[in-house]
Amino acid sequence: MPKGIVYLVGAGPGNPDLLTVRARQLIESAEVLVYDYLVHPAFTHLLPDDCEQICVGKRKGFHSKKQEEIQEILLAKAAEGKRVVRLKGGDPFLFGRGGEEAMALAEAGIEFEIVPGITSAMGAAAYSGIPLTNRSTNATLVFVTGHENPEKLDTTVDWENLPKKDSTICIYMGVANLDRISERLMAGGFLPETPTACVEWATMGHQRVCRGSLGTIAQESKSFGLKAPAIIIVGETAAMSEDLSWFENKPLQGRKLVVTRSKGQASELSSMLEKTGAEVIGLPLISITGAVKPEVADEIFAEIASYDWLVFSSPNGVRYFFEAFFQKFEDIRSLGFLRIAAVGKSTAKEIKKYFVSTDLIPKEANAESLAEALVETDSLDSAKVLVVAGNLGRDVLIDKLEEARAIVDRFEVYKTEQTDLSENPSAKMFREQGADGILFTSSSGVRSFIDQAKYLQLSPDALRPKTVSIGPITSATMKQIGMPVDIEAKEASLDSLVDAVVKRFGK
Structure with a gap:
């Protein structure tokens, strides 16, 4: 063993x-x-x-x-x-x-x-614009637990004798005892006007900061509705938060958004949203895995140089196609002189990662527009076309190309399946807290959300989210099954999706 x-x-x-x-x-x-x-x-x-x-x-x-x-x-x-x-x-x-x-x-x-790991006080200070040390105001930094009841006779924290001069005090787990803590600090010589800040849910998209002085912070925190977890920072540098608070100025700070993309895809969209200050809950409703059959790949790649068009209907298709391609070939030039079409900008962006140019991108990112754009090239009559797709790919693209007398082969390189949310921690978080918005980027994600609704029932106190669609195809599926479409991106791309979210939820 x-x-x-x-x-x-x-x-x-x-x-x-x-x-x-x-x-x-x-x-x-x-x-x-x-x-x-x-x-x-x-x-x-x-x-x-x-x-x-x-x-x-x-x-x-x-x-x-x-x-x-x-x-x-x-x-x-x-x-x-x-x-x-x-x-x-x-x-x-x-x-x-x-x-x-x-x-x-x-x-x-x-x-x-x-x-x-980065301790909570350091994160709270950085994300609320409070320098924990400053050459002109303090050279002493104290971390202390506020979890103990200050009334206890055997408390291990000597509140009255904590350093007062040129110091910053960071109090962990002290929200429930804030009134008594502040009283004991003042009884020990801290001035009532000492700047004080309480940072709730530090570094998260729903971070909040309650600012005041040591003499007023207990009452102000009650009006503020301060709840744990929170870090209490006492000292002169706490006053600098008003000028140095960079995180609170982000357009989506304070917003909670659910990203429903698959595990492998979610990071890009999540990163884009987090840069605008949002807290992101990753809730992968579908899983996408490679599904290239070796015998089919051998047949396709044996004839790859004979195709006139290579058509990608999704970024996933691009990734799994080239993964299989480079298992067979060492040089991108083995593709030959075929032309490449992509369903949209996101797919073309993925193609570019392999140092390959895209010859055709339709104005709208959907199968119908891609087919129409290919037909308009007048190059399909008797042309060999390879359509790279997944197991849920729509037949409309292939049907329209064949109507234009193209010889079409379908190459299935990945499969989309529903994930199991029964024990998923993110699903639990969503049920308990809800969100401002839930973002759908595919029809399969919408169907999975409905199919697994029993694992996503919101608690009575949870925030009811607005529904956000990446584009017309996803919106059509949402409407078909009776789900409202509160927000739709102007074009089916991640950039446009984020823009729509910022416009609706931004400060």
């Missing part, structure tokens, strides 16, 4: 983009993932398909596993010879009980590794 190992990994303050390179590498190769409640579901999308996922998260009023049980899970899975990733919010050694878990592993003789 292989020797097991446990990695105690910091997931950072919440934003998936702030995951370290080492943490990402370990998640991508994990055999078992043991994760906390505050860990973003996007991290689970990096996992191998056969990885066992165990949620042991804790939140106020709900503890799925006691600390002793968590440690027993780590020991048991490592004893099975597994590569175990224990993913913890922030940094594993900062108010995360990672030290207790590491000690349990050390005492059991199990190999482990500590992978630091």
